Amino acid sequence: MCLGGWRATALGAGRNSYEATLAVNATIHTASAVANGPVAGMTALLHDLGIRLEILSFDQRELGGSYATFLLCRQGEQQMWAMGTGEAAAESTLRAMIAGANRLSVGR
Incomplete structure (x- = not known):
């Protein structure tokens, strides 16, 4: 998965x-959510994609x-650390969330 736009x-x-705009495998998805912050927004967008x-x-x-953001992420029973970097705090967090989703889906 790759974040193409936010x-x-x-x-x-x-x-x-x-x-x-998220690329999942060979498919481009455009999604939207209303939330109180970028983490809640990305969580909702990912949830909508399953x-x-x-x-x-x-x-x-x-x-x-x-900024560098480190997340301990869980999907089901599986847990992994992920990291993202960016020029802004929110950007690094979003990148870490995408990295976490990618790491957890590879482990399946």
Whole structure:
């Protein structure tokens, strides 16, 4: 799976509309969700694609102008660590979530 695009639009009252373009195998999916933050938004988008990703542990570090996010992810009974980096905190988190989904689906 690969994240091709991500857009967030503020709706007010702490809610946002998220739209993503995801490549899953050879298929491109465009999905949207309304949520309180990017992690909840990506979780909802993945869920709509049949990917049940649960985040058990979250750690994020600033690296002098960029960020690294480390997630302990679970899908069913399987758990794995994943990491993502990005220029913004949310970007690194989304990349870590995609990495976690990819690692867990490879282990199946």
